[in-house]
Amino acid sequence: MTFPFAWRWGGLALAWGGVLGSLALTPALADAPAAVLALPWVSSAVVLGLPHGAVDPLVPFAMRGEPLRLGPLARLCVAYLALGALVLAAWWAAPTAAAVGFVLLTWAHWGQGDVYALRALGWDAHLAGPAQRVLAGAVRGALPMAVPLAAHPEVYAEVVGAMAAALQPDGAEAARRLVLGIPSAVVWVGLGVLIGVYAMWGAVVGRRRRAWRSLGLDLAEVAGLAVFFAVLPPLWSVGVYFCLWHAVRHLARLGPLVADGSARRLSLYAAPATLGALALIGLVFADALRGRVASVGAYLVGIAALTVPHVVVVAWMDLRQHVWTGR
Numbered sequence: 178m179t180f181p182f183a184w185r186w187g188g189l190a191l192a193w194g195g196v197l198g199s200l201a202l203t204p205a206l207a208d209a210p211a212a213v214l215a216l217p218w219v220s221s222a223v224v225l226g227l228p229h230g231a232v233d234p235l236v237p238f239a240m241r242g243e244p245l246r247l248g249p250l251a252r253l254c255v256a257y258l259a260l261g262a263l264v265l266a267a268w269w270a271a272p273t274a275a276a277v278g279f280v281l282l283t284w285a286h287w288g289q290g291d292v293y294a295l296r297a298l299g300w301d302a303h304l305a306g307p308a309q310r311v312l313a314g315a316v317r318g319a320l321p322m323a324v325p326l327a328a329h330p331e332v333y334a335e336v337v338g339a340m341a342a343a344l345q346p347d348g349a350e351a352a353r354r355l356v357l358g359i360p361s362a363v364v365w366v367g368l369g370v371l372i373g374v375y376a377m378w379g380a381v382v383g384r385r386r387r388a389w390r391s392l393g394l395d396l397a398e399v400a401g402l403a404v405f406f407a408v409l410p411p412l413w414s415v416g417v418y419f420c421l422w423h424a425v426r427h428l429a430r431l432g433p434l435v436a437d438g439s440a441r442r443l444s445l446y447a448a449p450a451t452l453g454a455l456a457l458i459g460l461v462f463a464d465a466l467r468g469r470v471a472s473v474g475a476y477l478v479g480i481a482a483l484t485v486p487h488v489v490v491v492a493w494m495d496l497r498q499h500v501w502t503g504r
């Protein structure tokens with residue numbers, strides 16, 4: 178469970194470049210129009226974001242060291258699509274509940290991705306076992322999902338409303354009201370407690386194991402991301418995080434596994450399903466893809482449908498690689 182040299186440093190440079198570069202642009206981004214803030218989402222359709230899930234059906238073969246076989250591959254793709262279709266049905270039937278479920282699933286999935294990254298970077302010496310790793314995942318996932326909620330509730334409500342309206346035009350209001358009903362102070366206190374407990378637990382274990390370096394690097398990332406999500410407009414910060422942080426780290430995990438470490442080959446493998454997914458999103462949401470925030474909302478619901486099977490694949494990888502339980 179390590180990132181090869183080039184992927185490790187390339188991944189860290191992109192992730193931190195995105196965070197620090199955005200922070201440097203804060204004054205310009207603060208008043209930027211929605212068309213600019215949506216740019217990370219637009220580019221995610223072809224680079225890093227959408228492609229990061231597009232090789233999912235190849236993963237089981239690669240992990241078992243088996244050659245690709247057309248029959249099982251087709252069955253995996255059909256199962257992937259069927260699960261996605263079920264998720265879309267849920268968005269149609271109960272958009273507010275689906276939006277809440279999606280935010281919670283993203284919290285878990287982005288946290289899960291970062292726990293793997295902490296381990297693959299060798300920054301986990303202060304994490305003693307499964308319970309502490311689960312807390313690490315909860316903290317890492319809370320940064321993109323809960324900090325913008327506390328710091329920018331109106332925008333958060335607008336985006337969640339746009340998602341709820343993607344398949345149910347009058348679904349926005351209930352979702353908006355739900356978000357605006359959560360007091361920011363409660364979210365800030367919750368975040369403070371979560372991160373505080375995590376830091377203290379890390380310090381206790383770090384002291385016992387003399388793991389100051391990994392504790393310091395981990396907490397520096399947590400602090401940097403907390404500032405990033407608190408300060409920048411959420412459409413921008415969550416989009417940049419999705420592409421340059423979450424997707425890059427996942428691709429760094431996949432590259433050596435499915436493409437012999439070649440970024441070019443990985444992009445080639447990812448291209449067909451990326452284009453297929455884009456075509457499907459275009460078809461399903463042809464009506465909703467109007468207006469900047471509305472389009473991001475519809476695109477996010479398309480991604481939400483793909484997220485559920487994607488999380489199944491990543492959870493299976495975690496299990497096989499003993500991410501939560503191994504030493």
Ligand SMILES: CC1=C(/C=C/C(C)=C/C=C/C(C)=C/C=C/C=C(C)/C=C/C=C(C)/C=C/C2=C(C)CCCC2(C)C)C(C)(C)CCC1
Pocket residue numbers: 226227228229230231232233234253254255257258279280283286321322325332333336337411412415416419450451453454477480483484487
């Ligand atoms: C393979 C395959 C395919 C493809 C697939 C793919 C391509 C996948 C992908 C996947 C993916 C790509 C995933 C992703 C994920 C993502 C996520 C999970 C996100 C989330 C986000 C959110 C949730 C956010 C939100 C917000 C904002 C934006 C602002 C503020 C507010 C809030 C925070 C709300 C197909 C179908 C063709 C076929 C079959 C097979």
Ligand SMILES: [Fe+2]
Pocket residue numbers: 229230286290423427487
């Ligand atoms: Fe992912």
